[in-house]
Amino acid sequence: MLVGEMSQQECKELLARLGFGRLACAQENRPYIVPIYFASEPDRLYGFATMGQKIEWMRSNPIVCVEVDEVRSPIDWVSVVVTGRYEELPETDEYLKQRERAEALLEKRSLWWEAGLAAAQTRGKFDRDRAVFYCIHLEEITGRRASPDPVEASPHPART
Amino acid sequence: MLVGEMSQQECKELLARLGFGRLACAQENRPYIVPIYFASEPDRLYGFATMGQKIEWMRSNPIVCVEVDEVRSPIDWVSVVVTGRYEELPETDEYLKQRERAEALLEKRSLWWEAGLAAAQTRGKFDRDRAVFYCIHLEEITGRRASPDPVEASPHPART
Numbered sequence: 287m288l289v290g291e292m293s294q295q296e297c298k299e300l301l302a303r304l305g306f307g308r309l310a311c312a313q314e315n316r317p318y319i320v321p322i323y324f325a326s327e328p329d330r331l332y333g334f335a336t337m338g339q340k341i342e343w344m345r346s347n348p349i350v351c352v353e354v355d356e357v358r359s360p361i362d363w364v365s366v367v368v369t370g371r372y373e374e375l376p377e378t379d380e381y382l383k384q385r386e387r388a389e390a391l392l393e394k395r396s397l398w399w400e401a402g403l404a405a406a407q408t409r410g411k412f413d414r415d416r417a418v419f420y421c422i423h424l425e426e427i428t429g430r431r432a433s434p435d436p437v438e439a440s441p442h443p444a445r446t
Numbered sequence: 447m448l449v450g451e452m453s454q455q456e457c458k459e460l461l462a463r464l465g466f467g468r469l470a471c472a473q474e475n476r477p478y479i480v481p482i483y484f485a486s487e488p489d490r491l492y493g494f495a496t497m498g499q500k501i502e503w504m505r506s507n508p509i510v511c512v513e514v515d516e517v518r519s520p521i522d523w524v525s526v527v528v529t530g531r532y533e534e535l536p537e538t539d540e541y542l543k544q545r546e547r548a549e550a551l552l553e554k555r556s557l558w559w560e561a562g563l564a565a566a567q568t569r570g571k572f573d574r575d576r577a578v579f580y581c582i583h584l585e586e587i588t589g590r591r592a593s594p595d596p597v598e599a600s601p602h603p604a605r606t
Contacts, residue, residue, distance in 0.1 A: 308513060310470035310477035317470035317477045319513035321525055353468060353479035365481055 287361040292429030297366045300354060300429065301326045305395050307354035309333075309422075311343040311372070318343060322352070324422075325391035331370070331422040332388035341374075341418050348372040350422060366429040370422040388419045447521040452589030457526045460514060460589065461486045465555050467514035469493075469582075471503040471532070478503060482512070484582075485551035491530070491582040492548035501534075501578050508532040510582060526589040530582040548579045 292300075301307075301324075309322045320340050324331040331352065335341055344350060348371050355365040375385045452460075461467075461484075469482045480500050484491040491512065495501055504510060508531050515525040535545045 306517070308468045308479055310472075310479045310511065312470075312472040312475045312477040315472045315475060315507050316509050316529070317472040317511040318529075319468055319470045319479060319511050319527060321513070321515050321517055321523070323520055347475050349476050351470065351477040351479050353481070355481050357466070357481055360483055363481070367479060369476070 287432050288435060289430055289432045292364065292366065292431050294427060296431075297368075297427045297429040298326070298328060300356075300364060300366050301331070301368070301427075304354045304356070307352050309340070310351045310353075311340060311347065312349070313343045313347055323392075323395070324352075325388070325395045327391070329424055331368075331424070332391055333420050333422065334388075334392055335418050335420070337418060341420075344372040344420070345374070352422060361432055361434050364429065364431045366427065368422070368424055369426040370424050373421050373423060375419040375421060384421065385419055388421065447592050448595060449590055449592045452524065452526065452591050454587060456591075457528075457587045457589040458486070458488060460516075460524060460526050461491070461528070464514045464516070467512055469500070470511045470513075471500060471507065472509070473503045473507055483552075483555070484512075485548070485555045487551070489584055491528075491584070492551055493580050493582065494548075494552055495578050495580070497578060501580075504532040504580070505534070512582060521592055521594050524589065524591045526587065528582070528584055529586040530584050533581050533583060535579040535581060544581065545579055548581065 305325060306321070306323050308319050310317050310319045312318070318339060322333050322335075324333045326332075350370050350372050352368040352370060353365065355363060357363040357365075375381045375388055377385065465485060466481070466483050468479050470477050470479045472478070478499060482493050482495075484493045486492075510530050510532050512528040512530060513525065515523060517523040517525075535541045535548055537545065
């Protein structure tokens with residue numbers, strides 16, 4: 287197995303392509319992880335959530351970690367880890383533009399997701415007051431790629 | 447979308463079946479996530495890593511979070527979140543039995559992984575002194591399952 291560092295460009299491309307990963311926040315040194323969908327820009331990620339432990343914890347401690355990966359096997363994977371800072375995008379004039387940007391990007395990203403939320407909303411199960419748009423400002427990004435050795439990749443070479 | 451709690455039994459079954467997830471640790475309220483493979487028993491998970499930030503942080507703060515999920519779409523997923531406590535299994539007489547148990551379970555779980563490590567070891571790229579076996583004692587487990595509404599699940603009912 288060969289493990290190498292990914293460039294910043296490769297890391298950002300993976301974030302943009304996957305748009306799905308896990309976010310960890312922490313309170314009193316207790317970490318907490320949840321899966322998230324997001325839309326990405328070069329310097330930030332946009333996300334959406336309903337109120338709950340994740341939002342409460344990020345409000346009290348905005349330092350978060352986001353990880354995305356593609357794991358095909360323990361010797362064949364890519365993983366990008368982002369350290370970032372949470373900022374909420376409330377429905378106020380100050381945040382109007384950022385919020386519109388977030389909504390537009392998230393909608394573009396996954397229409398079927400919006401459709402799902404809209405469907406839930408229609409049936410009165412989605413509480414708009416509990417909907418939170420947020421962004422994660424990217425502060426540090428690192429990525430690693432593992433690939434099989436050429437020997438491992440061809441365990442059964444053709445016999446001559 | 448309907449979201450419901452999973453029973454403890456369902457959560458443990460998902461952990462045992464997947465054997466793969468993400469682990470978060472924290473230091474000075476900064477969270478850090480990495481993907482991990484593990485073997486599970488009803489009260490603990492066994493894992494294996496080479497020395498690095500994750501192990502250093504867990505040594506200084508053993509409170510960790512492990513999350514496993516199967517996400518088919520934003521309205522169709524299961525996610526289990528475990529809060530646990532890290533314990534290292536060093537190569538000492540005191541930990542011999544636990545370590546043998548961990549090695550046996552991990553080997554059973556993923557022979558191809560062991561094969562990959564063995565291959566790396568053979569070529570002198572795997573440093574045994576940097577290999578760490580550990581267990582995560584399960585303290586709190588919660589799980590949630592989201593499923594489409596019957597209406598969402600059949601968006602195109604047959605016309606009569």
